Amino acid sequence: MYVDGQWTGEDLSQFEVINPATKQVLGNVPNGGKEEAKQAVDAAHSAFESWSKLPAQERSRLLAEWHRLIGENKEEIGKIMTLEQGKPLQEAIGEVGYANGFILWYAEEAKRIYGETIPASHTHKRIFVQKQPVGVVAAITPWNFPAAMITRKVGPALAAGCTVVVKPAEETPLTALKLAELADEAGIPPGVVNIITGNPQAIGETWLQDNRIRKITFTGSTEVGKQLMKGAAYTVKKVSLELGGHAPFIIMEDADLDKAVEQLIGSKFRNSGQTCICTNRVYVQASILETFSEKFKAAVSQLQTGGGLEEGVDLGPLINEGARFHDDTSHFFRRDFCFQK
Structure with a gap:
């Protein structure tokens, strides 16, 4: 874990990070809980006063340096991601580039947090809007995009002057910890970015109950999102949720079928x-x-499966057995999946 600029948790119980392709243990990380979650908030809350007052140009500079380091280490981060998440290496490296784009974007946007002036109803009044950071932000991220979902949340928070506590998915903590290592190397001050690994329920409940956390941002299941929204209401936290999707693919008779x-x-x-x-x-x-x-069947038959580090692999493993829905793909070709005008 990375808290207040220090690597911590060596004295805690550990949980294993598994390579889904080989089922081999990649490493062990601390199994943090309520106390560690609180320590992360302590650090973030303490750092908020100085970070929020830092000139926007300086926050932008530090984010740009983080962006540079991520770019220089994209192959290493991609390999870590492939090992713990399973996606093919080139796809993982592509995600790192996608993730890094958020850091660069918000490094520039940090310099453009403009206010507003509003016409007043009386000559002796002036109305203006000044934007201020909300405070400590708690980010809870999924395993399917272990880099991009962190940078997309942490980038804008840091640009705005907020500090963050991050809970990555238990399946993919190593990518998050590598990003924290590079943030530290970039010179982002202690306490501004904190990564807690461990028990999701204990950590989440602690953050929901802590009034010092002023915003929750979460990507994951609708079920968990509802629980977070409900819990955030007690301390009136701001909430940003990206939950499950439903994605139909519709093909009409005038379509380019190959495309x-x-x-x-x-x-x-x-x-x-x-x-x-x-x-x-x-x-x-x-x-x-x-x-x-x-x-479609001909194209599917050409897809290569295997470990994500193998050359030419299109499909890596599922993250774990729980991700398996069913093995029958015949539903792609059933006639009840068509419609007529």
Whole structure:
């Protein structure tokens, strides 16, 4: 764990991080709980006073330096991600670039937090809006995009002058810890970024009950999102939730079928189908069903499965057995998945 600029948790019980491709243990990380969650908030709350007062240009400079270091280490971060999450190496490196784009974007936006002036109703009044950071932000992130979902939350928070406490998914903590290492190297002050690994319920409940946390940002299941929204209400925290999606793929008879196949493959099999915007049902107009089905089956048959570090692999492993929905893919070709005008 990374708290207040220090690597901590060696004295705690540990949990294993497993390579989903080989089932081998990659390493062990601290199994933090309520006390560690509180310590992270202590650090973030203490750092908030100085970080929020830091000139925007300086916050921007530090974010830009973090961006530079992530870019220089993208292959290493990608390999860590592949080992703990399973996605093919090139896809993982691509995610690092995507994740790093958020840091660069918000490094620039830090300099553009403009206020407003508003016409007043009386000549002796002036009305203006000054934007201020909300305070400590708690970010809870998923395993399917272990870099991008952190930078997309932490980047804007730091740019605005907030400090953060981050709880990465238990399956993929190593990517988060590497990002924290690079943030430290970039010169981001102690307490501004804190990473807690461990018991999600204990950590989440502690943060929900702590009035010093003024915002919760979460990407994950709708069920957990509802629980966080309910818990945040007691201390009236701001909430940003990115929850489960429903993504139909619709193919009409005037479509370019080869392009439709290509796009469906990209949507359905990206990250082995483990994204919130993956296609989960396909509607094909009846007049082109047979033609499209044959093209699609032929394309699927060309996909290569295997460990994410293997050359030429398109589909890595599922993150764990719990991610398996079922083995029957025949639902892609059933006639009840078509419609007619």
